[in-house]
Amino acid sequence: MSERDDIYQTLPGNVSDFRFDAAVARVFPDMIKRSVPGYAETVAMSGIIAGRYARDNTHLYDLGCSLGAVTLAMRHGVRAAGCKIIGIDNSESMVERASHHIALDDSSLAGTAVDVELACADILSYPLANASVTALNYVLQFISPEQRLALLKQIHDATIPGGVLILSEKLCFGDEEQQVQDALHLDFKRANGYSELEIARKRSAIENVLIPETEQAHIDRLYQAGFRQVVRWYQCFNFVSFLAIK
Ligand SMILES: Nc1ncnc2c1ncn2[C@@H]1O[C@H](C[S@+](CC[C@H]([NH3+])C(=O)[O-])CC(=O)[O-])[C@@H](O)[C@H]1O
């Protein structure tokens, strides 16, 4: 089991910009479960989606894989033959820990396991090809807005006809809905044991790092990248997940 996220309890003085460093990697499963409403569902359903959309002899990509939760869900959901899942993250601490999770899974699945490869790399420059399913599970929000369309185009171009992108993101809204969604998200964090101080510090740490956009901005960009159909399959408060189909 992962350790409890107490990063913003114990941090002294000024809060610096959020980074996916060793301290975050250590507590990551606890942090994301207590911070992102619907996280467990989007991970579990990526396995179901992979089951439907993965094709024989193709790649599945988990871009910004962190500890490999989506990689493993997809591995357990894939029914097609000869697939390879490639998990990519540019945080060394994340990839190192992910490799342990994959190794544990390897030993429980033995010979039946779908191949998994991990890479410590920037997803903006990683060559993608022959993709039937790609996941960007709460990752695009950390990419600078000017680079988002180019990344989605690369994913689209690397995807086979009928293949999909799973895109999960934090949303922002017009003023009135923003107030409602913010209040509910705050309540979610409080209910999960975060103090007002921890919530305030985390908010300031992610302010310039996690840049949410509106649902419409995401839908428009997915079509602009070339996807022919976009389905919003899940939303919990201010976190959403789309399925974009080529
Ligand atoms: N340019 C980049 N290149 C590679 N990785 C990156 C980049 N930018 C950020 N990351 C990586 O994207 C991940 C975002 S967390 C994803 C959760 C996971 N998908 C999950 O389903 O458990 C989401 C969150 O913490 O809210 C981190 O591991 C970063 O190192």
Ligand SMILES: O=C(O)C(=O)Cc1ccccc1
């Ligand atoms: O949006 C928030 O308030 C978060 O805390 C999201 C988050 C979750 C995990 C790492 C960084 C940001």
